[in-house]
Amino acid sequence: MRTTQPLTITLPLDMAQMVKDKVSSGEYATESEVIRDGLRTLAARDAAVERWLREEVVPTLADARAHPERLLTADQLRKNLSSQIDVITAQPRSGA
Incomplete structure (x- = not known):
């Protein structure tokens, strides 16, 4: 069973260059890896926001x-x- 699906995407030139730069620097082996890592980061951020809403915002609203x-x-x-x-x-600035 196939676990990947090829997609064709269009990116603004600056984002496309960012992907290419990540690969050419050796940070990633392929453009696909860059995009996958970006999507994993987006999923983690979405999960963190969802957790914050559920664990902090909703209880605070209920308390209010x-x-x-x-x-x-x-x-x-x-x-x-x-x-x-x-x-x-009124606090003095450090290093001033």
Whole structure:
């Protein structure tokens, strides 16, 4: 049983050159390997986003709905952010 499928793709010139450069540098043996690695990276990023949504965003939203009294108003948020910015900008810069 065949485990691969040939595809014909069209890339912008800069991306096509990037693929060729990866092969000519020896980092990858073939253009197909470059594309496969890029797709694996894309799949890993998609999985990380999905995990973040499921494990952090959804529970945070559920908590906000369950306890709306804990939420900040836009005014409170602006004041908190402004205070944090003041603290950061008041710190001396290292190496200056």
